[in-house]
Amino acid sequence: MKKNHLLIVMLLLCSGNLFANFSDTTVKGVAVVFSYSASIFPDSWRTVEINAYGKEIASAEIDRTKEVAIKALRKYPTPLLTANLKAIYFLKEMEFFKTPFGGTNSSDNLYITSDGLTHGYTNDYIEQTIHHEFSSILFRNxxxxxxxxxxxxxxxxxxxxxxxxxxxxxxxxxxxxxxxxxxxxxxxxxxxxxxxxxxxxxxxxxxxxxxxxxxxxxxxxxxxxxxxxxxxxxxxxxxxxxxxxxxxxxxxxxxxxxxx
Structure with a gap:
């Protein structure tokens, strides 16, 4: 009975973190997320017309991308981030309107692709995309x-x-x-x-x-x-x-x- 009880608890814990990634972190109150599920996109993006699509970032790219995100976020005071940004989602690729995007934003989240140096995703490119998309949120707000x-x-x-x-x-x-x-x-x-x-x-x-x-x-x-x-x-x-x-x-x- 104890073994069965332990198994059930473990299954519940695993199912509750199905899309969690041990590399996910928080920087100055902003979630930096590398795990992927379609639910990261707003419902309004998951229509036939927009047809939001994403693919999880390769594990080999996570550490480098995380360092870039930390560097970028440290350039903003915490109160500014708290008031305007909840999360940055990093993906290998994403599409909207059947068109590949390097970055985009919602009301308080950023969505950024990072697919390796060989494909042009340099540290500067990733950091610039973060600032690029965040400026949209600040201007909109x-x-x-x-x-x-x-x-x-x-x-x-x-x-x-x-x-x-x-x-x-x-x-x-x-x-x-x-x-x-x-x-x-x-x-x-x-x-x-x-x-x-x-x-x-x-x-x-x-x-x-x-x-x-x-x-x-x-x-x-x-x-x-x-x-x-x-x-x-x-x-x-x-x-x-x-x-x-x-x-x-x-x-x-x-x-x-x-x-x-």
């Missing part, structure tokens, strides 16, 4: 912190963001490069993907504030329209944390571009 009129005025006269689908079309049409594009920089746009929507424009600059690409700060100094947006975005972030000043963000540059 506090749009009043950003002077959007001044932001749009920083674009060239007559400029219109080119993707009515908010970036999905850009991804589907292979127009989502995140490389710094000096031709676009003259127009106040950092990358090809930033052309798609104002939010993606903001996201792209945000990821470069916290984890800059080579040439980012040089481009900011060279192109006035771009610099205006960066100043506006730093002002946005400073509403969350007074320490978020230009000097704070420039210290993340590892290429020498951001030295004052």
């Amino acid at each position: 506090h749009p009043e912190y950003l002077d959007t009129a001044a932001w749009n005025k920083a674009n060239e006269p007559g400029f219109v963001y080119n993707d009515a689908a908010g970036g999905v079309g850009a991804i589907q049409n292979n127009q989502s490069s995140q490389d710094v594009d000096t031709i676009l920089c003259k127009k106040g746009i950092l990358t090809q993907y930033a052309l798609s929507a104002m939010e993606n424009d903001l996201n792209t600059l945000a990821q470069n504030l916290f984890c800059p690409n080579r040439g980012f700060w040089k481009a900011v100094e060279k192109y006035p329209r771009l610099k205006t947006k960066v100043i506006l975005l730093i002002s946005f972030y400073s509403r969350f944390n007074p320490a978020y000043r230009e000097s704070y963000f420039r210290k993340f540059d590892t290429y020498g571009d951001g030295l004052l």
